[in-house]
Amino acid sequence: MNTVEIISALENLNKISGKLDIHENERKTLINGVSDFANRFISGLKDKKVFNKKNVGSLKINNDEQSFSDLLETYQREVTETGINAASGKHLGYVPGGGIFASALADFIAAVTNPYASVYYASPGAATIENEVVNWLKAVFSFPETAVGSLSSGGSLSTLTAFTAARDKHAVKNETIKKSVVYLSEQVHHSTQKALRIIGLEDVIIRYVPLDDHHRMKTGLLESMVEQDKQAGLKPFLVVGTAGTTDTGAIDPLDAIATIAEKHKMWFHVDGAYGGFFILTSKKELFKGIERADSIIVDPHKSMFLPYGTGAVLIKDKDAVLHSNYYTANYMQDAAMEEMLQSPANVSPELTKHFRGLRVWLPLQLHGIEPFIACLEEKLLLVKYFRNKLDELGFCNGPEPDLSISYFWYPFAKDADEKNRQLMEAIHDDGSVFLSSSVINGKFVIRIAILSFRTKKETVDEKVEMIKRCLKKIE
Ligand SMILES: *Cc1c(COP(=O)(O)O)cnc(C)c1O
Numbered sequence: 227m228n229t230v231e232i233i234s235a236l237e238n239l240n241k242i243s244g245k246l247d248i249h250e251n252e253r254k255t256l257i258n259g260v261s262d263f264a265n266r267f268i269s270g271l272k273d274k275k276v277f278n279k280k281n282v283g284s285l286k287i288n289n290d291e292q293s294f295s296d297l298l299e300t301y302q303r304e305v306t307e308t309g310i311n312a313a314s315g316k317h318l319g320y321v322p323g324g325g326i327f328a329s330a331l332a333d334f335i336a337a338v339t340n341p342y343a344s345v346y347y348a349s350p351g352a353a354t355i356e357n358e359v360v361n362w363l364k365a366v367f368s369f370p371e372t373a374v375g376s377l378s379s380g381g382s383l384s385t386l387t388a389f390t391a392a393r394d395k396h397a398v399k400n401e402t403i404k405k406s407v408v409y410l411s412e413q414v415h416h417s418t419q420k421a422l423r424i425i426g427l428e429d430v431i432i433r434y435v436p437l438d439d440h441h442r443m444k445t446g447l448l449e450s451m452v453e454q455d456k457q458a459g460l461k462p463f464l465v466v467g468t469a470g471t472t473d474t475g476a477i478d479p480l481d482a483i484a485t486i487a488e489k490h491k492m493w494f495h496v497d498g499a500y501g502g503f504f505i506l507t508s509k510k511e512l513f514k515g516i517e518r519a520d521s522i523i524v525d526p527h528k529s530m531f532l533p534y535g536t537g538a539v540l541i542k543d544k545d546a547v548l549h550s551n552y553y554t555a556n557y558m559q560d561a562a563m564e565e566m567l568q569s570p571a572n573v574s575p576e577l578t579k580h581f582r583g584l585r586v587w588l589p590l591q592l593h594g595i596e597p598f599i600a601c602l603e604e605k606l607l608l609v610k611y612f613r614n615k616l617d618e619l620g621f622c623n624g625p626e627p628d629l630s631i632s633y634f635w636y637p638f639a640k641d642a643d644e645k646n647r648q649l650m651e652a653i654h655d656d657g658s659v660f661l662s663s664s665v666i667n668g669k670f671v672i673r674i675a676i677l678s679f680r681t682k683k684e685t686v687d688e689k690v691e692m693i694k695r696c697l698k699k700i701e
Contacts (some may be wrong), residue, residue, distance in 0.1 A: 280307065360540070381415070388521035445482040469512075473666065494520050
């Protein structure tokens with residue numbers, strides 16, 4: 227091709243490729259479309275079912291152009307109207323979702339400007355926002371300034387980073403793996419065992435520490451297990467406490483676990499994925515000892531009400547983190563250390579990444595912290611309110627929960643498990659409010675998890691009415 231031919235070919239290609247850089251007027255139309263869609267979606271949440279059993283229609287990619295309004299309609303029908311509506315305040319199952327609007331705006335801005343947030347020199351501003359969020363978290367959990375941390379897509383990925391640091395700090399590899407012991411509570415989240423498998427520690431010995439009546443780890447038993455294992459020549463190296471269990475909302479005795487971990491030189495990890503941010507509330511006392519952990523994970527997409535895909539990990543031993551994530555760390559001069567730690571890529575498995583910091587930073591700056599705290603206090607009270615209402619209806623409640631997850635069952639005279647299961651099904655079929663179930667101490671129970679920023683007293687009232695309605699069908 228000669229130059230003239232190249233120029234002509236480029237002009238032809240640009241007629242097509244230029245479509246990706248949408249023109250200003252059309253941008254306005256599209257943004258208006260999205261804005262209308264978002265407003266309709268949010269305003270409609272109150273009246274919509276939270277759970278739809280409907281099957282999903284075709285979402286096939288045909289490689290052809292389609293109109294934006296058709297696509298929004300498809301999304302509305304196939305995504306927002308199938309399954310669990312996690313943006314709804316009536317989602318009271320599993321661990322409810324969030325999705326505050328300020329974070330959605332932050333994501334939009336982050337995607338439009340697309341800064342390279344993982345390397346300081348590429349985007350000092352974006353990297354500083356990422357780091358500021360980590361620094362803010364350190365302050366929330368009373369971690370020292372020297373700790374490192376990173377934002378991740380969620381608790382599972384955060385756990386990988388934390389456990390990898392624990393593994394490397396304790397040199398758990400090759401022949402020592404099979405002699406190394408990890409202590410977990412019986413209510414530990416399954417992402418914990420999964421993380422061990424992923425990072426090559428499938429063959430460590432796992433000890434499950436039994437729980438007390440409030441589903442908290444029995445630390446006396448933990449200590450005797452560790453001592454026995456040491457006497458048997460094994461290597462205890464990691465203990466995991468949970469600040470807010472997924473099933474029962476319990477907080478392990480963190481301070482006591484920290485003491486045992488220190489005494490036996492084990493890595494102490496705290497899983498605060500669900501419950502972490504309740505440290506900002508009147509429940510602060512229950513979190514005593516969390517500041518003594520070697521690592522913590524928290525999920526802003528749970529107890530900070532942010533959209534899915536926002537997790538965080540804090541780790542005290544920066545050398546352990548650099549060992550796994552920054553290969554040449556040992557050869558760097560101290561002077562370079564400061565700058566190196568300013569680049570999120572050096573303390574996380576990710577290189578190019580979603581600029582997540584903005585979806586945490588912007589809402590905190592826009593609203594201040596008070597509404598977040600008030601929202602968490604509100605969830606704690608709503609669970610109490612719900613338990614009182616169920617009491618009045620003759621249900622049995624599980625033990626008073628530490629946070630905003632509780633469980634209950636109806637004391638049917640016969641076949642209680644089977645009948646409570648039928649009650650759960652009736653609740654799912656009704657679909658106006660979503661709950662989930664669990665098996666606790668061998669008993670089938672129905673769980674309530676209150677965590678959405680949109681769950682209010684009216685939501686709980688609606689749910690109590692619905693449970694009454696469903697109970698009539700079973701009795
Ligand atoms: C949700 C949860 C996790 C897993 O976090 P993801 O963000 O879903 O990966 C881990 N631990 C606890 C206690 C959880 O509630």
